[in-house]
Amino acid sequence: MILINDQFMQRNQDTHIDIEDRGYQFGDGIYEVVRVYRGKPFRLDDHLDRFERSAKEIRLPLPMSKGETKLKITQLIEMNNLQDGIVYFQMTRGVAPRNHAFPEKVKPVLTAYTKEFKRPINQLKNGIKVVTVEDIRWLRCDIKSLNLLGNVLAKQYAYDHQAEEAIQIRDNSVTEGSSSNFYIVKDGKIYTHPADHFILKGITRMVVEEISNQLGIPFIENVFSVKDIYRADEAFISSTTQEITPVIQVNDKTISNGPGPIVRAIQAEFEKLI
Template sequence: MEVAYYGGTFIDIDEKVIPIQERGHQFGDGVYEVIRVYNGKPFMLEEHLDRLEMSAKEILLNMPLTRDELKAITAEGLQKSGINEAEIYIQITRGIAPRNHIFPDVPAQFAMTIRQAKQFSSEKREDGVSVTLLEDERWANCFIKSLNLLPNVIAKQKAVTNGHDEAVLVRDGKVTEGSSSNVFAVKDGILYTTPATKKILHGITRAAVITCAQKLGISVVEKDMDVEFFLSADEAFFTSTSVEIMPITQIDDTVLPADRPLTNKLYEAYQALYQTVNK
């Protein structure tokens, strides 16, 4: 059963509860996290909460709950839902107040939903996906996981409208990340990804994949990849909490090699990681 939480209580997920003067609704004034649940246990929960607290600090938002309180609410929600393979969405906004750009002196608001996790077939992972390159028009602080996602939404929609699964964003000739993912490329047996600067989200799955690669003895290089380098990759894939690791088979008109040994090894290692941690 899908569940939701708002205003200090669990509610029906379809209940209309957001006040018209909620700053998340009017300004996108807030931060969020998406946490994957495997076998009833949140995966890398501490890392997600670390990033949530960092994002809140960066936008000068006081957390309305302690970490222990957040963990208790998510645990209670999972128990109520009965969903073993779930996605937890948590959101914190600056609160409810008459619309004004100046921060109001009101308590921040916490919201949460728990739904069935997205599932991707083995055929989808085998076939991989097509991506398109688009100009990165987002703000300068993409490392903050804020609610202001309109440029990401537009990029994703442009990609889907033109027959692709994801948009890979490019700024000043360099690949940054996907509209809702981090991006990796493989060249001559070396794994490359964009450095974790303010230009990209510091993905939790991204970090886990780098750890998996290092344990497998795969060299990892964090560098700004220009478009020519990305198009000439031997393999490429993107990562996120929802998709885990998804192979890229085509970048606009460029078809990548069908053989993906490192991507496959990394996906197996990532599966082993969450299965081991979440036993």
């Protein structure tokens, strides 16, 4: 089953989105991806809060309240009997003749679906390689919009170079991954880019900060460079689908021979939460 606006329906060849939907033609919309563990959505309220914020930032009126959207998403998970996977939902400004300016009368379009998605156990255990790439995205990365071409190009660059993620650099400052937040560890402290308009404040990032505070590990929001990465004791990324994944190599530089003690401690507490 999928959700279109407030209706559940079977996903088949008759299910369609209008060709003049502004999400399709302009990327004029927002989205969220929520992890589901043992049939339960993880931090759904936080995702919905960010969804509402993104909508406000692009002046997109949401037709349903947070409570109504939460009910629909929860019902969709239950109807599909999803145990371990993700639920994706998005809202576009709606269908209207193509014109850059906002149409005067248009109804936003909500779509949502579920998908089985296994946890990346091998990567969580052994770590990954990442590469650096120039951050060419727009200046409102704090909005989780459908405009993801910059992220797509960065991710493809990583795959072309046999890496799992691309870490983006803007004016010599490390911002975030193509689909993740990025952190380094030095002298027992975690460093990550401030949650400003240059990055998306990830839900898992919020969890990392909470766990760090719980464990008494300093969580420092400050800009740093690629040189700082190379001098780091540990590095890791976080996201809804990649959870807390250690980074053991950046470009041709080995950061550590394996996941370090700080990352392992964060992972252990995250396991308890899920």
